[in-house]
Amino acid sequence: MSVNKQKYKKYVEKSAKKSPIVKNCVKAFLVGGLICAIGQALMQLYMYLDISEEVSKALVSVSLIFITALLTGFGIFDNIAKHAGAGTLVPITGFANSVVSPALDNKSEGWIMGLGAKIFIIAGPVILYGTTASVIYGVIYYLCKVLL
Amino acid sequence: MGIFLDYVYAFAVGGAFCVVAQILIDKTKLTPARILVAFVVSGVVLGGMGIYKYIADFAGAGASVPLTGFGYALSEGVKKAIDEKGAIGILTGGLSATAAGIATSMVLALLTALIFKSKNK
Amino acid sequence: MIIKLKSAPTITTSSCVGGKEERRGPLGDKLDFYDESDKFDCDTWEKSESEMQRRAFNHLLSKRKLQISDIDVLIAGDLINQCTSSSYGLLSFDIPYIGIFGACSTAALGLGLCGILCDGGYTKNAAIVTSSHFCSAERQFRFPLEYGSQRPPTAQHTATAAGAFLIEKEGKGAHIDEVMFGITVDAGISDANNMGAAMAPAAVDTLLKYFRESGTGLEDYDLIVTGDLGYEGHRIVTEMMHTLGYDMSGVYNDCGLMLYDRQKQDMHAGASGCGCSAFAMAASVLPDIVSGKYKNVLFLGSGALLSQASVLQGENIPGVVHLVKLSHREG
Incomplete structure (x- = not known):
């Protein structure tokens, strides 16, 4: 059968059921905001305990990753993320979940080629392109510093 | 009052980053992984241009917890390492500054996998 | 054919x-x-x-x-x-x-x-x-x-x-009268999150060819069931057939709509997978043919022929729809 592909694609995109974007954005805002507020509270707690700002920052990340790992292990995280969308994806919780979940899943293919090889299947690109961008920035910064 | 406002700013700015990503997810066909990459790279670029510093000073955890903050940490780490150690800092700065987050994720992922299994949905 | x-x-x-x-x-x-x-x-x-x-x-x-x-x-x-x-x-x-x-x-x-x-x-x-x-x-x-x-x-x-x-070869149950294997249709859809839309044109293609060759029409069947296009594909087939002058209402169902309660279960556009139409046929359609509730049924199995690699490479998703005509016989 000959289908006019462009026309059909337009029709499908126009008539397809849309994601409830306003509702999704409100939920993402509330959950994402809450996670950041929790981060802020942890930051103040660690600073209050006389830990340096640099270490406190790292501890906030560590704490949020720990909570995410636990929620992922218990099978709760994805149920929150289903509603929160970008609200759990964008904070460091999303990064942590993207490392923990393939670890859980690919255990069945072994510790080395399963879990070990697949652990960065989603987070790998984030580290790769983030690091590369930082190296490019470093080169520019270094050249500016030396030449100017 | 000052402390309370810190929370409001963290909530509002952190939430706003999430809303931007949510609009990208719903309006484009971009997969979550692509959006995360875009956020991290944006963080590096904004950090390098000296813009993200102002967001970080203003919003605290609202700027450091989202993945753009991860990118900002990469760029700050590189800058600091170059200032302290010279050219080698180009290569060592980024991952050193973010090592805590990456190492924790890896080790906890392994530990979680030792204890738990994926559940049916 | x-x-x-x-x-x-x-x-x-x-x-x-x-x-x-x-x-x-x-x-x-x-x-x-x-x-x-x-x-x-x-x-x-x-x-x-x-x-x-x-x-x-x-x-x-x-x-x-x-x-x-x-x-x-x-x-x-x-x-x-x-x-x-x-x-x-x-x-x-x-x-x-x-x-x-x-x-x-x-x-x-x-x-x-x-x-x-x-x-x-x-x-x-x-x-x-x-x-x-x-x-x-x-x-x-x-x-x-x-x-x-x-x-x-x-x-x-x-x-x-x-x-x-x-x-x-012999026995009591639903009879298979005719079989028509479909052709693969590339409708230009590459979104793996909308496979109903990728398969719907193939379903329309097979159904129309069958009508033309057999000389039958909608009125000759108690049920036309696709499996499984989901809500999106079901709607598209209904609309495409409507523009061609066929009113599918009342005679058309999809296996993807039969498995879950859309109000209570969070299942988006409905069910899919090789087990979906098999379950729906075994649990609902075949018993209804055997009981005589349906005399003539067209079962159109729809497949989205994609792989992980083809999706990542941005290829379109071809659909294929095979038709089986089932009937109830007295005695």
Whole structure:
């Protein structure tokens, strides 16, 4: 059968059921905001305990990753993320979940080629392109510093 | 009052980053992984241009917890390492500054996998 | 081309196995077996899916009171790479085995092939088993199970279900009168979250060709059932047929809409997977043909022929739709 592909694609995109974007954005805002507020509270707690700002920052990340790992292990995280969308994806919780979940899943293919090889299947690109961008920035910064 | 406002700013700015990503997810066909990459790279670029510093000073955890903050940490780490150690800092700065987050994720992922299994949905 | 099966072989027996969500759905009490954990006593999801096939086929044999040696040929298919769910699941039965792949159209494709084998007199009977498991499919095609993500409303949910059917040259049950294998249609859709839209043009294509060649129309059938286009594909087929002058309302259903309660279960655009149409046919459509509620039924199995690599490479998703005409006969 000959289908006019462009026309059909337009029709499908126009008539397809849309994601409830306003509702999704409100939920993402509330959950994402809450996670950041929790981060802020942890930051103040660690600073209050006389830990340096640099270490406190790292501890906030560590704490949020720990909570995410636990929620992922218990099978709760994805149920929150289903509603929160970008609200759990964008904070460091999303990064942590993207490392923990393939670890859980690919255990069945072994510790080395399963879990070990697949652990960065989603987070790998984030580290790769983030690091590369930082190296490019470093080169520019270094050249500016030396030449100017 | 000052402390309370810190929370409001963290909530509002952190939430706003999430809303931007949510609009990208719903309006484009971009997969979550692509959006995360875009956020991290944006963080590096904004950090390098000296813009993200102002967001970080203003919003605290609202700027450091989202993945753009991860990118900002990469760029700050590189800058600091170059200032302290010279050219080698180009290569060592980024991952050193973010090592805590990456190492924790890896080790906890392994530990979680030792204890738990994926559940049916 | 319509293949007419002169002796009209019979689907004498069917069985179905399902998971937690399928049990909660409207057809849940028709399952021969179900497991709330979706594990079926296995330690990997791939094995769980195989076990569903094994149980479905085993139950088929005991329902019909047949021995393994009584079955001439066993055809099976699933979604997992190289059809391993089928080959491992049915390994313990010493029956000549054929693995087939037609994505979600596998049940219809298999029923057609079994019917042809029996009608041609090559075998006295033939069995078809198909399965899909949400967890194994999710692992292969999308993300890890515990990965937190939002699915768009056009995405379909892979059913955790398996179905088995026994086709015999003679016997009581739903008769297979005609088979028509479809052509693959590339409708230009590359979004794996809207497979209903990718397959709908193929369904319209096969249905129109069948109408033209057989000289029949909508009024000649009590039910036209596709499996499984989901809500998106069902709507598109209805609209496309409407513009061609066919009013599908009242006669058209889709297996993807039959498995879950859309109000209570969060299943987006409905069910999909090789087990979906097999379950819906075994639990609902075939019993209704046997009881005489439906006299003439067109079953159009629809498959989206994609792989992980083809999706990542941005290829369009071709659809294929195979038609099986089923009928009720008195006596």
